[in-house]
Amino acid sequence: MRTGAAAGHEGYYHEAVPYHSDEELLAVALPFLLGGVAAGEPTVVSFGERTAALVRAAVPADSAVTFLPGGDLYARPAVAIRSYQRMLAGYVAEGAQQIRIIGEVPRAALGATWDWWARYESAVNHAYDSFPLWSMCAYDTRITPAPVLADVLRTHPRVATADGEHRPSETYTEPKVYLSEDRALLPDPLQSTTPLVELVDPSPTQARHAVYGTDPGTLRADEIEDLVVAVSETVTNALRHGRPPVRFRLWSGTDRIIVAVSDGGGGPEDPFAGLLPAAADGAGGLGLWITFQSCNHVTFNRAPSAFTLRLTAGNPHFSR
Known part of the structure; x- marks a missing residue:
């Protein structure tokens, strides 16, 4: 039986x-959490350290609220969905x-990597709809940029407020529409420099x-291995499903390595590509899903003459 604002609702109730x-946060979070405990429902907090401490101090010490450690689920969007x-x-x-x-994306996600977290917030409306889930995604307007807040309202069907209101979002956009839109991406400053490597139509082995x-020793060995897996999958997909020529470019900085793989095609047709696994039917979706779990940031860029996938290993939170 569903309770609270989600009473009578089937599937995912996303606010x-x-x-x-x-x-204001506590005015929303405490009734939500204590109401779940009173109803005997699994009740979970997935906040970063500061916000979790705020909520932990406000709930009774013996309450059956589960606090996930440090918001660990929010490592990468595809990993978060799977977990x-x-x-x-x-x-x-x-x-x-x-x-x-009730949870929050990491504060760092509100900057250079917001594009794929925005896609995450949209995709979960579909990914979690088979579960009786009521979730709240908290965004501190004191630190959240206005364009990010606009995306939040477009990717959440509903909004919960401190006065107890639960209302529809006037700008909510269905995932298949939202995820199919082209959106401006922040160029990484490394890409304004000459690539260390440029290859045309490389084999996955060459890539x-x-x-x-x-690798100049910038990254840990496991980060390099993850990037190698992602590069192999990306080049394989470009050769198999894209249009020639396939162009491979690599840049290396003090804290990250970037690889951009371009081809003359239009990119994946599946709006959930990368965030959800596609059936292993030759459509390339499974390889992209693996890539999203292997890198710290992945971006799509569709231009009139090319589709580019940019992979970042290491620190993706560059300064503009």
């Missing part, structure tokens, strides 16, 4: 919580008729060797 002060789906399925298997989660051969 944004734009708040202007700690008091949440596993957790939600576990609760349902235990008999949960509603699950409550892998290029990554290994140009």
Whole structure:
């Protein structure tokens, strides 16, 4: 049985919580969490350290609220979706008729990597709709840029406010529409320099060797291996599903390596590509899903004459 604002709703009940002060956040979070505990529902907090401490101090010490450590689920969007789906399925298997989660994306996600977190917020409307989930996504308006807040309202069907209101978002856009839109991406400053490597129509093996051969020791060994996996999948997809020529470019900085792979095609048709696994039917969706889990940022860029996938290993939170 569904309870609270989600009573009578089937599937995912997804709300944004734009708040202007700690008091406003608590005014929304505490009734949500304590209501879930009173109803015997799995009730979860997935906040960063500061916000989690604020909420933890406000709920009774013996309450059955689960605090996930440090917002760990929000490592990468595709990883977050996979982890949440596993957790939600576990609760349902235990008999949960509603699950409550309140969380926030990392503060760093509001900058250079917001594009793929915006895609995440849109995609989960579909990805979690088979679960009896009521979730709230909190955004501190004191630190959230206006364009990000606009995306938040477009990717959340509903908004919860400190005065107890639960209202539809006037600008909500269905995921298949939102995810199909082209949006401006922040160029990484490294890309204004000459690439260390440029290859045309490389084999996946050549692309892998290029990554290994140009690593200046900037990244950890596991980060290099993850990038090699992502590069191999990306070049394979471009050769198999794109249009020639396939162009490979690599840049290296003090804290990151960037690889851009372009081809003359239009990119994947699936609006959920990268965030959700596609069936292994030769459409290239599974390889892109692997790539999204292997890099710290992945961007799409559709131009009239080319589709480009940009992969970032290391620190993606560059300064403009």
